Amino acid sequence: MAPDMLLALLWKALVQTVHMVTVAGLIGTLIGLPIGVFLANSGKGELFAAPMVNRIVGLVVNATRSTPFIILVVAIIPFTRAIAGTSIGTSAAIVPLTLATIPFVARLIEAAIREVDRGLIEAARAMGASRWQIVTKVLIAEARPGITLALTLTLVSLIGYSAMVGAVGGGGLGDLGIRYGYQRFMPEVMAAVVVVLILLVQAVQSAGDALARRFDKRNRQS
Amino acid sequence: MDTLSDPPPVEPRALPGAPVLGTAATPMVAFRGVTKRFADRAGQGEFVALAGVDYTVPKGAITGIIGRSGAGKSTLIRLVNGLEQPTSGSVLVDGVDVGALDETNLRGLRRKVGMIFQHFNLLSSRTVYGNIALPLEIAGLSRAAIKARVAPLIDLVGLSDKAGRYPAELSGGQKQRVGIARALATEPKLLLSDEATSALDPETTQSILDLLKTINRDLGLTVLLITHEMEVVKSIASEVAVIDKGLIVESGRTFDVFTRPRHETTRALLSGLPGTKLPDAITRRLKAEGSPGDRIYTRLTFFGATAEQPLIARLMSELGAEVNIITGTIDEIAGEPYGSLVVSYSADPAVLARAEAFYAQTGLSTEVLGYGA
Numbered sequence: 001m002a003p004d005m006l007l008a009l010l011w012k013a014l015v016q017t018v019h020m021v022t023v024a025g026l027i028g029t030l031i032g033l034p035i036g037v038f039l040a041n042s043g044k045g046e047l048f049a050a051p052m053v054n055r056i057v058g059l060v061v062n063a064t065r066s067t068p069f070i071i072l073v074v075a076i077i078p079f080t081r082a083i084a085g086t087s088i089g090t091s092a093a094i095v096p097l098t099l100a101t102i103p104f105v106a107r108l109i110e111a112a113i114r115e116v117d118r119g120l121i122e123a124a125r126a127m128g129a130s131r132w133q134i135v136t137k138v139l140i141a142e143a144r145p146g147i148t149l150a151l152t153l154t155l156v157s158l159i160g161y162s163a164m165v166g167a168v169g170g171g172g173l174g175d176l177g178i179r180y181g182y183q184r185f186m187p188e189v190m191a192a193v194v195v196v197l198i199l200l201v202q203a204v205q206s207a208g209d210a211l212a213r214r215f216d217k218r219n220r221q222s
Numbered sequence: 223m224d225t226l227s228d229p230p231p232v233e234p235r236a237l238p239g240a241p242v243l244g245t246a247a248t249p250m251v252a253f254r255g256v257t258k259r260f261a262d263r264a265g266q267g268e269f270v271a272l273a274g275v276d277y278t279v280p281k282g283a284i285t286g287i288i289g290r291s292g293a294g295k296s297t298l299i300r301l302v303n304g305l306e307q308p309t310s311g312s313v314l315v316d317g318v319d320v321g322a323l324d325e326t327n328l329r330g331l332r333r334k335v336g337m338i339f340q341h342f343n344l345l346s347s348r349t350v351y352g353n354i355a356l357p358l359e360i361a362g363l364s365r366a367a368i369k370a371r372v373a374p375l376i377d378l379v380g381l382s383d384k385a386g387r388y389p390a391e392l393s394g395g396q397k398q399r400v401g402i403a404r405a406l407a408t409e410p411k412l413l414l415s416d417e418a419t420s421a422l423d424p425e426t427t428q429s430i431l432d433l434l435k436t437i438n439r440d441l442g443l444t445v446l447l448i449t450h451e452m453e454v455v456k457s458i459a460s461e462v463a464v465i466d467k468g469l470i471v472e473s474g475r476t477f478d479v480f481t482r483p484r485h486e487t488t489r490a491l492l493s494g495l496p497g498t499k500l501p502d503a504i505t506r507r508l509k510a511e512g513s514p515g516d517r518i519y520t521r522l523t524f525f526g527a528t529a530e531q532p533l534i535a536r537l538m539s540e541l542g543a544e545v546n547i548i549t550g551t552i553d554e555i556a557g558e559p560y561g562s563l564v565v566s567y568s569a570d571p572a573v574l575a576r577a578e579a580f581y582a583q584t585g586l587s588t589e590v591l592g593y594g595a
Contacts, residue, residue, distance in 0.1 A: 119339060120343055122343065123337070123343035125305060126303055127333070127408070128332035130360075133360050137360065144347060217388040
């Protein structure tokens with residue numbers, strides 16, 4: 001394949017991947033973060049104690065997470081059509097990606113919030129903080145390094161998932177690799193796709209790590 | 223709720239240095255028949271943390287509640303700001319029943335009751351300034367108002383050069399100073415201290431206790447502290463209550479309780495203090511009843527006027543018998559000088575009679591420990 005043609009294809013696929021990953025990551029986080037905070041604090045005797053709801057939400061989260069992504073994509077096609085108006089294309093691919101992101105983010109955020117010392121919740125309660133203030137000023141603020149790493153991991157996983165939405169014409173780098181590299185026997189396209197994916201994941205991970213380190217004040221040396 | 227949101231009518235402020243005891247009629251905290259039971263881990267039986275506590279904490283004083291771990295003292299202090307609710311009975315803070323408050327009013331009460339913790343509980347993501355500002359942000363103060371309040375507090379606790387540092391960069395003592403400043407930020411009328419010095423070394427402990435003493439004296443703030451360390455109570459608390467198995471077994475002025483402990487738990491806790499314990503070799507050969515030729519072992523306690531007179535020299539000449547000094551200590555309890563001396567001398571009736579006369583004449587407090595060779 002001519003290099004300029006390859007570049008054009010790569011660029012288009014990269015834009016599609018970034019588009020899908022960004023939108024799905026954003027919406028997934030917006031919905032997954034509160035669920036994660038709830039999961040971390042709704043056990044027996046906790047801040048938003050609701051053990052029954054906690055168990056039900058936990059079950060739904062587990063069910064979604066244990067469904068293989070490619071099956072999820074196909075299984076929810078009617079839902080996708082209802083939301084995006086179509087079941088093919090990049091916009092349509094965002095729906096299953098988002099749906100898969102929500103429980104993923106929720107569990108990771110739950111783990112990050114659970115890392116926060118319970119003594120801080122007690123101190124905040126003793127100061128007269130409301131539950132909302134405890135969540136925003138204490139739990140999320142203290143868990144920021146962990147949350148940053150969780151979201152980094154989410155983005156990296158999303159990049160991987162986005163390779164599978166070629167099945168519904170979602171486009172993106174993975175789709176390019178499969179269609180040109182594998183089905184049309186163009187190893188140079190496959191190689192280029194892999195390199196771009198590696199660079200993309202590397203960039204996301206490094207940025208996330210750097211941000212998390214900046215937020216983390218726990219191991220400062222005087 | 224006016225009692226909480228408005229400052230109470232002006233109370234007589236203590237003169238610096240003068241002991242402040244119950245200046246106003248209402249006690250700062252009153253526990254009335256308080257019990258607390260927890261379901262135990264298996265979910266079957268129950269664990270009784272408090273078995274019926276009646277106790278009042280006077281305004282303006284530093285009151286210590288001391289007990290071994292598991293005695294119920296942590297539960298007791300958490301009832302005061304409603305972090306725990308009693309199973310039965312009530313807890314009144316400045317006349318207000320904590321259990322009867324709704325969520326909003328309880329938060330209002332908590333802003334008037336500061337609390338410091340054994341493990342400091344500072345936010346690692348906030349600087350010293352940010353940590354002290356937190357309760358004020360929670361109370362909804364403006365940025366400018368917060369700044370005006372925090373700066374003097376940082377000076378008060380002696381951390382002026384550390385305002386921009388994070389907790390991980392501070393020593394344990396400095397962290398507790400931040401904790402104290404944070405607890406004072408909302409200008410509370412009561413400070414709760416939950417084992418605040420237990421994680422600190424003895425020297426740092428002393429500096430934190432001195433700071434608490436200063437705050438109590440200069441700001442007229444009532445302090446209620448729980449601890450398992452006699453040294454802490456002895457050094458700053460003017461009132462003490464001893465808690466054991468969920469019950470207050472002994473309470474009163476620290477000096478009285480420590481110089482004349484009545485309950486065995488108090489005695490056991492006190493025996494850890496240096497100078498109060500007899501050497502084992504002597505304890506072992508003491509008998510309750512004397513036989514001819516024995517010596518009597520007596521503890522002499524000096525306080526008030528008797529602490530400052532040359533009584534030992536006079537005792538020796540008055541008795542006309544040889545006096546052996548076994549162990550002794552000179553100390554200060556809640557700011558009052560106190561001495562304890564264990565002596566032995568002949569249990570001959572004539573000597574004993576002269577000793578009795580001498581004790582009666584001087585007002586020395588004595589306790590016969592036993593008889594031995």
